[in-house]
Amino acid sequence: MNFDDTPEEAAFRAVARAWIDANAPKELEAELKQGGFANNGLKSVDPIVVSKAWQKKKAEAGWACLHWPKEYGGRGATPIERVIWGQEEGVYGALSGLFIIGHGMCGPTVMAWADEETKQRLLPPLASGEHIWCQLFSEPAGGSDLAGLRTAAVPATDGSGDWIINGQKIWTSGAQHSDYGIVITRTDPTLPKHKGLTMFWLDMKTPGIDVRPIKQANGQSGFNEVYFTDVRIPDSQRLGAVGQGWSVSLTTLMNERLSIGSGMPTGFPELFDFCMNLRTEDGLAIDDRSVRSRLAGYAVKASGLKYTGMRAISALSKGETPGPENSIGKLVAGATMQELAMYALDLQGQAGLLSDTTQAAAGARFQQMLLRSPATRVEGGTDEILRNIIAERVLGLPGDIRVDKDVAFKDIPTSGRG
Amino acid sequence: MNFDFSDEQKQLQDQARRFLADKCPPSVVRAVLEGGQTYDRDLWVELGELGFLGAAIPEEYGGVGLGHLELCVIAEELGRAIAPVPVSSSIYLAAEFLLAAGSEDQKRAWLPKLASGETIGTFAYGEGLGRVTEGSIKAAVAGGKLSGTKSPVPDGDIADLAVVAARESGKVSLYLVDLTGPGVTRETVESIDPTRGQSVLTFKDAPAELLGPAGEGWRLASEVMDRAAILLAFEQVGGSDRALEMGRDYALDRMAFGRPIGSFQAVKHMLADMYVSATLARSNAYYGAWALSTGSAELPVAAATARVSATQAFQHCSKNNIQVHGGMGFTWAFDCHLYYRRSNNLALTLGSQSTWEDLLIDRLRQRNDAPAAA
Numbered sequence: 001m002n003f004d005d006t007p008e009e010a011a012f013r014a015v016a017r018a019w020i021d022a023n024a025p026k027e028l029e030a031e032l033k034q035g036g037f038a039n040n041g042l043k044s045v046d047p048i049v050v051s052k053a054w055q056k057k058k059a060e061a062g063w064a065c066l067h068w069p070k071e072y073g074g075r076g077a078t079p080i081e082r083v084i085w086g087q088e089e090g091v092y093g094a095l096s097g098l099f100i101i102g103h104g105m106c107g108p109t110v111m112a113w114a115d116e117e118t119k120q121r122l123l124p125p126l127a128s129g130e131h132i133w134c135q136l137f138s139e140p141a142g143g144s145d146l147a148g149l150r151t152a153a154v155p156a157t158d159g160s161g162d163w164i165i166n167g168q169k170i171w172t173s174g175a176q177h178s179d180y181g182i183v184i185t186r187t188d189p190t191l192p193k194h195k196g197l198t199m200f201w202l203d204m205k206t207p208g209i210d211v212r213p214i215k216q217a218n219g220q221s222g223f224n225e226v227y228f229t230d231v232r233i234p235d236s237q238r239l240g241a242v243g244q245g246w247s248v249s250l251t252t253l254m255n256e257r258l259s260i261g262s263g264m265p266t267g268f269p270e271l272f273d274f275c276m277n278l279r280t281e282d283g284l285a286i287d288d289r290s291v292r293s294r295l296a297g298y299a300v301k302a303s304g305l306k307y308t309g310m311r312a313i314s315a316l317s318k319g320e321t322p323g324p325e326n327s328i329g330k331l332v333a334g335a336t337m338q339e340l341a342m343y344a345l346d347l348q349g350q351a352g353l354l355s356d357t358t359q360a361a362a363g364a365r366f367q368q369m370l371l372r373s374p375a376t377r378v379e380g381g382t383d384e385i386l387r388n389i390i391a392e393r394v395l396g397l398p399g400d401i402r403v404d405k406d407v408a409f410k411d412i413p414t415s416g417r418g
Numbered sequence: 419m420n421f422d423f424s425d426e427q428k429q430l431q432d433q434a435r436r437f438l439a440d441k442c443p444p445s446v447v448r449a450v451l452e453g454g455q456t457y458d459r460d461l462w463v464e465l466g467e468l469g470f471l472g473a474a475i476p477e478e479y480g481g482v483g484l485g486h487l488e489l490c491v492i493a494e495e496l497g498r499a500i501a502p503v504p505v506s507s508s509i510y511l512a513a514e515f516l517l518a519a520g521s522e523d524q525k526r527a528w529l530p531k532l533a534s535g536e537t538i539g540t541f542a543y544g545e546g547l548g549r550v551t552e553g554s555i556k557a558a559v560a561g562g563k564l565s566g567t568k569s570p571v572p573d574g575d576i577a578d579l580a581v582v583a584a585r586e587s588g589k590v591s592l593y594l595v596d597l598t599g600p601g602v603t604r605e606t607v608e609s610i611d612p613t614r615g616q617s618v619l620t621f622k623d624a625p626a627e628l629l630g631p632a633g634e635g636w637r638l639a640s641e642v643m644d645r646a647a648i649l650l651a652f653e654q655v656g657g658s659d660r661a662l663e664m665g666r667d668y669a670l671d672r673m674a675f676g677r678p679i680g681s682f683q684a685v686k687h688m689l690a691d692m693y694v695s696a697t698l699a700r701s702n703a704y705y706g707a708w709a710l711s712t713g714s715a716e717l718p719v720a721a722a723t724a725r726v727s728a729t730q731a732f733q734h735c736s737k738n739n740i741q742v743h744g745g746m747g748f749t750w751a752f753d754c755h756l757y758y759r760r761s762n763n764l765a766l767t768l769g770s771q772s773t774w775e776d777l778l779i780d781r782l783r784q785r786n787d788a789p790a791a792a
Contacts, residue, residue: 001423003419004419299779300723304698304701314420317420387690391680395693399681
């Protein structure tokens with residue numbers, strides 16, 4: 001039992017470290033370290049410009065999309081090499097946030113389902129950061145129940161073979177910056193809901209696409225609504241067969257769950273540091289027994305997540321597939337951060353309600369966590385869906401009884417009050 | 419990176435699991451619960467004969483000379499089987515005390531017998547209500563004679579040898595005391611988990627032999643309890659996993675409202691949360707095992723982390739296992755309460771959860787203050 005690299009891993013690490021040392025945008029290091037919890041937090045420069053620049057530099061040296069094959073702009077690296085790269089890239093990894101969905105989900109879906117010519121055309125500029133991609137899946141009526149989506153694609157009546165898309169997507173991260181997207185649509189509402197779906201890729205500048213940032217509950221806008229009004233796209237942009245969209249979407253979602261070792265933040269180091277320095281009437285907060293008890297509870301969660309990640313990395317290092325234990329990451333991190341943020345504000349007393357960064361304690365980072373953390377518990381699979389996944393796929397408990405499973409989509413009730 | 423047990427260690431774990439499935443099914447635990455004994459003598463003897471007890475004791479002292487990682491995987495299986503035997507008292511504590519602080523003579527005298535199981539050892543430090551601190555230790559040694567009362571002492575009623583924390587010239591030191599010798603009175607006391615005996619030991623001029631440097635008793639106790647906490651965390655992890663499995667199996671079998679109750683989200687989510695606790699505790703216990711086996715400077719942090727996490731997990735899993743079983747979970751006949759009792763026993767053995775939470779924060783703080791902190 002050890003944390004040591006194998007000789008191959010150590011060699012890879014040394015090469016990666018040397019390249020990063022020589023090439024990383026060191027002028028951004030301090031600002032990236034101060035970064036927020038939902039984005040890279042850059043204010044002094046345009047985050048998109050510097051993100052694209054770093055990605056391009058990596059691509060030119062063969063360090064972009066490590067897990068992709070070389071012919072599509074990747075490096076053909078092993079999963080453990082990808083983890084090591086992430087460790088070495090450190091704070092500069094925050095500059096990749098813009099590309100995570102494209103590299104982690106859209107790219108692999110295109111790779112699995114598009115023809116060779118399309119792959120050669122679309123993937124290298126995605127790998128190099130020239131193009132940003134988004135994933136147009138969730139809808140107002142299809143969140144946890146994604147297959148309940150209603151955006152319709154119908155064949156054009158002019159016999160061209162084109163498709164006409166109408167409908168609305170929501171919670172589309174980064175759509176406002178995206179050049180391309182993959183979109184899942186309903187092509188046959190007379191079939192049961194999972195069977196009438198079809199996937200396409202499209203250019204986000206196609207006429208009829210309207211991207212509107214959502215003003216979130218925390219006041220920021222990372223997500224968007226995307227409206228489709230008579231958007232016409234050729235059949236050559238279809239991914240997979242007509243009616244195969246659900247299987248295609250599973251490729252995307254499986255890739256989402258494969259991102260390992262990234263370590264979701266819990267806010268614990270920040271809270272510990274805060275309690276080490278917070279003076280109360282009775283002395284330092286960290287000397288208060290009730291504070292210590294709460295901190296210890298958060299500490300073992302943060303540590304448990306860290307070492308669960310280490311176990312997954314060890315499995316990768318041995319060429320094994322990590323076990324299901326990795327599915328707990330977001331579930332634990334999201335709830336912990338929310339609870340911890342509320343506690344941090346409580347420690348601040350009445351002043352805890354201030355979120356003005358010049359007035360609030362710790363630069364208002366706990367207030368920001370408080371206001372952002374509800375989203376963590378919903379995005380990318382709600383806490384409840386994650387518990388279902390653990391219960392069904394890990395513990396082997398039966399799935400829920402699905403009352404809409406064999407019903408034509410058009411006949412599924414749409415209102416809970418008749 | 420290889421943050422995992424080796425194939426050989428996993429084989430050993432598998433051997434231990436098969437042995438305990440055969441020799442320590444729930445009926446054996448229940449026999450101790452109902453039979454008026456506080457441990458299963460036959461199981462204890464066999465654990466010694468097969469080398470499980472001596473796994474981490476060097477060969478020169480009669481052990482098998484494997485290591486602490488091997489003892490960790492054995493501990494997990496003992497916890498899974500909630501084995502009614504004094505391994506924690508005798509091996510994780512008494513033997514570890516001897517290894518850490520014993521003179522050559524003391525090691526030669528006691529370790530082979532502890533390794534074989536011929537002698538049962540224990541550690542006596544607490545003296546009644548409340549958190550045990552250095553200042554709370556009142557038992558005193560003068561002229562090689564110990565007087566005072568220790569309570570509760572795990573396995574004190576069956577042990578032959580005790581490591582006792584006591585005060586001499588005002589300072590706390592450790593002493594070896596032959597519990598079969600003069601000046602020792604012992605009384606078995608009823609406890610929440612009768613499958614692990616508790617006792618009150620009263621000493622009146624009992625012969626006591628210094629163990630380790632005089633005045634260093636509390637430091638030594640703290641170091642050895644850290645090591646024991648990691649091993650005990652593996653017992654707790656094993657118990658958590660088994661309680662979770664019991665709940666899962668029952669949820670699959672039990673029908674209500676025309677469906678297995680495991681198809682209801684309220685039940686599924688409760689079991690999923692148990693899995694989360696058990697997984698965090700396992701990962702933290704591995705961190706402890708790594709620190710224990712490498713002698714890392716992080717051992718104090720790792721031990722407290724493993725301990726706090728494992729206590730949470732076993733209590734969580736054992737209580738919700740009863741909840742999944744509904745009314746049947748509260749019957750004497752079902753085994754759920756055996757795990758519930760053991761989880762709450764282990765939560766207090768070696769000190770309460772709040773004690774360990776405090777230790778964890780102290781140590782994280784020291785690590786943060788240390789200039790060489792990683």
